Amino acid sequence: MQDIFAARVLLVDDQPELLALVSGRLRQAGYGTVDTAAGCAEARACFAAHRPDVMILDINLPDGDGFSLFRELRRQADIPALFLSARDADADRLFGLGLGADDYLTKPFLTQELLLRLQGILRRAYRLPSQRTVQIGPCTVRLGDAAAELAGRTAALTATELTLLQKLADNRGHIVTFDALCQAVWGDGYYGYENALGVHIRHLREKVEVEPSRPRYLVTVRGLGYRLEVQP
Amino acid sequence: MKSLCKLAARCLLAAVGVALSLVIVLLSVLVGVGLHEAQNYPYSHYQVGEVAQALRRTGSGFALDAAHTPEEWLDGYEWAMQLDEQGSVIWRLGLPAGLNRDYTVGEVAGFSRWYLDGYPVFVWRNDYGLMVLAKAKGSIWRYSYYSTPDAVWVAVRSAVQAAAFVLAAALLVCGLLLWRLWRSLRSIGEGLDALAQGQPVTVQAEGILSELAQTLDCTGELLRRQNEALARRDAARTNWVAGVSHDIRTPLALIVGYAERLEPDETARKIRMQAQKIKALVEDLNLTSKLQYNAQPLRLAEVQAGALLRQAAADFCNSELPANTRLVFSLDEKAGQALLHADAALLARALENLLQNAARHNAEGCTVTLAANCNGGHLVITVSDDGTGYPPAVLTALQTGETGENTPHILGLHLVEQIVAAHGGQTAFSRNQPHGAKAVLTLPLA
Incomplete structure (x- = not known):
C-alpha cells in the first residue's frame, strides 16, 4: 500500500443510515474502496470475498456481537480494527481494546475524529511515511522527512521535536498540556521532565519561528501547556 | 459482645445476691422462730x-x-x-x-x-x-453430749469445707446455666450484628431463646428478600437508563454526522452543538444512575492532581465557548504535585460539568477560575465565576439536598456531588463574592 487512501475499509453496523453516513464520509475523504455490512454473516462474506485493510466494527449486531466477530476475523488475518459503538461503559471499552483492537470510539462521534483516528491506525499498522506537511507561518515542516524549511534554510528536527510537533499539529488550535506532551515523548513515567520539555520547545521554536524569543505560532499557555496556533 | 459479657456478669451478681438474700432471710426466720419458741420455754423467774x-x-x-x-x-x-x-x-x-x-x-x-x-x-x-x-415432770427433755476437742475441730473444719463445696457447686451450676444462656444470647447477638450489617442471618439457640432466634431468622429472611427486591429494582432502573442512553446514541451520531457535513454553515454548527449537549446529558444521566445504585465501579489509580487539573483547564479552553469567556488557572506547587487515589475519568467529568456549567449559564461571557491548593490531607479544588451565579432555588436544592416537586433539575451538578462523594470527598456550592457561582471540592489525598 502506497497511500492510506488506497486502503480497503470494511464497515460493519446494523444501522443503514449510519453505514451510509460513514461510508459517504470515508469516500468523500478519499478512501477508494469501502465495503459495508449490516451483520456478522454479511461481514464474514465480505471478508472472504475481499480481504480489507482496516475494519470499523459496531458491537451490537443483529446476528452476534462485534467482539466475537473481531476475534473470529482476527484469527484469519491480522488486520487493524476500530470499534465504533454506542456502548460507552469503561468495561466495554477496555474489553474491546484488551482484545487487541487498535481504537474504540463511542457514538455519537465526530466523523472528523473518526477519519483522523483511522489515518493514525493505518499509518501505524502499515508503517506508511507521513506525507504530511505542517505550515507554521512562513515555515514548512515535512513530517515525513523531519525537516523544517524557513527562509531558504532547512533544519533537521530531532525525534523528540518531531513527536512534539506532531502532537501539537494533531491538536492544532487547541492547548496541549505539559503532561500530554511529556507523555507523548517519554511515556507514562514522565514526571520530572517538565524542564526538559521547555528546552525541547525552545529548540523547536528556533527552527520554526521567525523570532524564537517572541513566538507567534508555537505559543505558551501559562500554567497549562502549549498551543500551535492555526494558520490565519 | 461487650454488652453480652456485662449481661452475664450482671446475671451472676444477681444470682449471688439472690442466694445471699435467701440465706439472710432464712437465718432471720430461724432466729425469729427461736426467739418466739424461747418464750414458750418452761418459765422460771430466777436461775x-x-x-x-x-x-x-x-x-x-x-x-x-x-x-x-x-x-x-x-x-x-x-x-x-x-x-x-x-x-x-x-x-x-x-x-x-x-x-x-x-x-x-x-x-x-x-x-x-x-x-x-x-x-x-x-x-x-x-x-x-x-x-x-x-421442774415439772415432762416439761423438759435432757440430753447428754460428749466430744473430743479434735472432734469439734473436725466438725468445724468439715462444716467450712462443706459450705465451700456447696458454694462452689452452686456457682458451677449457676455458671453452666449462664454459659448456656450466654451461648444462645451470643448467637442472637451475632445474628443482630449480621442483621445490622445487612448480612444473611441464621441463628441457632436452644431453650427459652429459641423462639427469639426464630423471630430473628424470619426478620433476617424478610430483610434479605426486601434487599433483593430493592437491588433488582435498582438494577432494572440502571439497565433501563443505560438502555435508553444506548438507543439515543445512534440517532445522535447521525445528527452530529450530517450536521458536521453541512458545516461551516452556522445553523448546522448549532445543531451539532445541541446534539453534543444531548450527548453530555445522556452521559450524565447514565453515570448518575450508575453511581446512585453502585453499578459503576470506580477505576481507582494514582492520579497526579496537576495533570488532571491542567487537562480539565485545557479541555475547557479548547471547547467551543461563548465569546468573552476567560479561564484563570491557578495551582499552587504542592497541589500540582499532589497525588490522588481516584478515577481520573470521573473526576475529569466532574470538573468538566462545573466549568461548562459556568460557561453555559453566562452566555454573555464571564471569567471562570479553576484553582487548587492543599489543605491538610486534602486537595481543595475551587471552580468559581463572576457571572450571574446559581439561581436561589438551585442553590437551596444543592445546599439542602432536598428533592421536592419543584426542585430544579440540576443533573450535572448533582453528578459532581456524587462523583466527589464516591471519592470520599465533599462538595460545597455557594455564591461567589461579589457575584457569581462557586463550587469547592475537597478530596482526600492518596
Whole structure:
C-alpha cells in the first residue's frame, strides 16, 4: 500500500443510515474502496470475498456481537480494527481494546475524529511515511522527512521535536498540556521532565519561528501547556 | 459482645445476691422462730445459781433470802431442796414426801445428769452443799453430749469445707446455666450484628431463646428478600437508563454526522452543538444512575492532581465557548504535585460539568477560575465565576439536598456531588463574592 487512501475499509453496523453516513464520509475523504455490512454473516462474506485493510466494527449486531466477530476475523488475518459503538461503559471499552483492537470510539462521534483516528491506525499498522506537511507561518515542516524549511534554510528536527510537533499539529488550535506532551515523548513515567520539555520547545521554536524569543505560532499557555496556533 | 459479657456478669451478681438474700432471710426466720419458741420455754423467774446463793442459815435452820417470798424465789419450779455434803436433806420447799430422804453419791450423780423420780432437776453448789431445783415432770427433755476437742475441730473444719463445696457447686451450676444462656444470647447477638450489617442471618439457640432466634431468622429472611427486591429494582432502573442512553446514541451520531457535513454553515454548527449537549446529558444521566445504585465501579489509580487539573483547564479552553469567556488557572506547587487515589475519568467529568456549567449559564461571557491548593490531607479544588451565579432555588436544592416537586433539575451538578462523594470527598456550592457561582471540592489525598 502506497497511500492510506488506497486502503480497503470494511464497515460493519446494523444501522443503514449510519453505514451510509460513514461510508459517504470515508469516500468523500478519499478512501477508494469501502465495503459495508449490516451483520456478522454479511461481514464474514465480505471478508472472504475481499480481504480489507482496516475494519470499523459496531458491537451490537443483529446476528452476534462485534467482539466475537473481531476475534473470529482476527484469527484469519491480522488486520487493524476500530470499534465504533454506542456502548460507552469503561468495561466495554477496555474489553474491546484488551482484545487487541487498535481504537474504540463511542457514538455519537465526530466523523472528523473518526477519519483522523483511522489515518493514525493505518499509518501505524502499515508503517506508511507521513506525507504530511505542517505550515507554521512562513515555515514548512515535512513530517515525513523531519525537516523544517524557513527562509531558504532547512533544519533537521530531532525525534523528540518531531513527536512534539506532531502532537501539537494533531491538536492544532487547541492547548496541549505539559503532561500530554511529556507523555507523548517519554511515556507514562514522565514526571520530572517538565524542564526538559521547555528546552525541547525552545529548540523547536528556533527552527520554526521567525523570532524564537517572541513566538507567534508555537505559543505558551501559562500554567497549562502549549498551543500551535492555526494558520490565519 | 461487650454488652453480652456485662449481661452475664450482671446475671451472676444477681444470682449471688439472690442466694445471699435467701440465706439472710432464712437465718432471720430461724432466729425469729427461736426467739418466739424461747418464750414458750418452761418459765422460771430466777436461775438455779441465784436461788442457790439466796439460801441463808437462820437460827432455826435455813431460809431463802427475805428480799422475796419463797414462792417468788421458786416461781417456775416445782420444788427445791438443799443437800449437805453427806447427801441428807437439810432444807426443802414443796418437796414431795417420797423424795425427802438421804441420797447416795450414785443417786446424786444420776439425777444431776438425768431425772429424779421423773422430775428434771437442776443442781448448784453453794456454801452448804448442793441446791436441787426441780421442774415439772415432762416439761423438759435432757440430753447428754460428749466430744473430743479434735472432734469439734473436725466438725468445724468439715462444716467450712462443706459450705465451700456447696458454694462452689452452686456457682458451677449457676455458671453452666449462664454459659448456656450466654451461648444462645451470643448467637442472637451475632445474628443482630449480621442483621445490622445487612448480612444473611441464621441463628441457632436452644431453650427459652429459641423462639427469639426464630423471630430473628424470619426478620433476617424478610430483610434479605426486601434487599433483593430493592437491588433488582435498582438494577432494572440502571439497565433501563443505560438502555435508553444506548438507543439515543445512534440517532445522535447521525445528527452530529450530517450536521458536521453541512458545516461551516452556522445553523448546522448549532445543531451539532445541541446534539453534543444531548450527548453530555445522556452521559450524565447514565453515570448518575450508575453511581446512585453502585453499578459503576470506580477505576481507582494514582492520579497526579496537576495533570488532571491542567487537562480539565485545557479541555475547557479548547471547547467551543461563548465569546468573552476567560479561564484563570491557578495551582499552587504542592497541589500540582499532589497525588490522588481516584478515577481520573470521573473526576475529569466532574470538573468538566462545573466549568461548562459556568460557561453555559453566562452566555454573555464571564471569567471562570479553576484553582487548587492543599489543605491538610486534602486537595481543595475551587471552580468559581463572576457571572450571574446559581439561581436561589438551585442553590437551596444543592445546599439542602432536598428533592421536592419543584426542585430544579440540576443533573450535572448533582453528578459532581456524587462523583466527589464516591471519592470520599465533599462538595460545597455557594455564591461567589461579589457575584457569581462557586463550587469547592475537597478530596482526600492518596
